[in-house]
Amino acid sequence: MPPSGNPFSFSRVTLLALVEVLTVKKTTYRDALPLSTTSLVLAILAVNYVFFLTWKLYLYPVYFHPLSNFPAPKVVSLWRVLARFRGKAPPGQLLLELTERTPNDGIIILQGAFGTSMLITKPAPLADILVHHPYDFAKYDTIRNFLRPVLGDGLVVVEGEQHKFLRKNTQPAFKFGHIKELYPTMWSKAIELNNILKEELSGLERRGNDDTRIEINAWAGKVTLDIIGIAAFGRDFHVLERPHHPLVKNYADLLEPGPAKFAYFFFTLTFSKKFVDLFPWEVSRRFNRTTTEIRSICAQLVRDKKAAIERLGDDQFDILSLLIKSNNFSEAELVDQLLTFLAAGHETTSSALTWATYLLAKDREMQSTLRSELRAALPDFPNFAPGQDIAGILEHLPYLNGVMNETLRLYPTVPMTVRTSICDTTVLGHPIKKGTEIMISPWIINRYTRNWGDNPTEFRPERWIDQDGTHMAEAGTKRPTQKPNNTGGVMSNYAQMTFLHGPRSCIGQGFAKAELRCLLAAFVLAFEWELGMDEKDIMSDGVITIKPNNGMYLKLRPLDGGRKS
């Protein structure tokens, strides 16, 4: 609901026109009126609509919206930004340019025909909204309704007390110790991916295929689906071996970016899903078919798991077992939670892995620096000595963590999220009305000069590495000791918003990072690569999450056991 204070809407000015016509007719002598009744109605409607447009496009946002009094710079350009939103720029980029142009202390008020909102650009208001009183803000009902068929009534979608309850009951599955136990599974899936890619390459060469490029984003999606299958359901979907698994097909269909998908999203949010579904539109039919199929696959998996627990007892610690054992969820609620983990837990990480391969393809020197660090740490690759602590090794490698964090900073998979205040509240001590729209864009915050200094868009893994004293290296020489840091070298944690912060932050952050470390490390040790497509064809795109709009084609050269073959 928009903040109160706007007395005019399209239907109201239309009704008002009727009242005006009646008043004119009643108060004017018949012969004194130089117009027929039809002309009078049309003339009054035209005047009212011109007034309404002026009111909606300019007068209301600039002078009458409650945010017009908020002490922050105002920019009347949201409608222009939206109009260009689907141009040749990734989601968030046009607002980033606007942010760079507008001197501000962390908040810019965007005024325009598509609504007035508060754009947050810096740490202080972010902390206030996301951490100090997070439950005063919620996702829009229209967005939650759009997400519900994909994610169920799971953690991403629910609000308030229901969210607190769910978060508390799912948090144990994401404890540090539990993620550590998942490292060997993630590692073996990473090795499986490498082996399959090597087979794929030699198959292409054997068949004399001219095009031996690999589209890495699709493979990244498969390996992360396999990993989340094991972590969430305790079940290996074997998607890597069976690329035509129905989950792959359905998620690929659902998440493929494109103009039709964007239009569907836009109309669903502007009107309602029920209304949009009334039209015979292929994209809406496909959306409904794929989400129904995914839900029925999840429901079957939940039934199988319950039966297995009853039959065999259960000593597993996958998310589903944990939720079943808590006895807090009905079968339908279990399906909802798993829909969330399945969707939120695989495309996000696969997109991050894809962007890491892109950034390293563009800088071969960084690729080989990372490879050297990994070779030194994992001399027996792809094997480990028995009992070797894979989590301990990977989490402490400075360059690996630097590449991962810098990729996550520059390509936050969720580039934009929107909240609305659900009660009258404050931001940085200033009152705001119920229904105020707040835009939080990790794309902007992670790339904004005022948060990251000069050259914020430069890929520099060293930002995430501290020089920590010196150590004795080979031949008695002293070398600086390097340690990964979690801030990127800037003063505030809130300058990195990829996973948000506070109780609505990504619950899977630790999981995603563990997975990225394994997949990236194994990939760098198994292949050398360069871009297999024109760089100008690469752009991040998507409706809720981003991925490259034309795929990410790489030319891979297999390495033998981490060495050149």
Ligand code: HEM
């Ligand atoms: C690189 C990988 C990932 C990124 C960038 C990412 C990012 C995010 C972001 C920005 C949010 C907040 C969305 C919003 O409120 O609008 C979120 C929420 C969430 N993410 Fe992730 N995510 C990633 C991986 C994962 C994984 C691997 C899982 C599960 C295994 C996961 C599960 C969730 C869940 C359940 C929520 C909702 C949390 C809540 O509202 O309490 N995510 N994620």
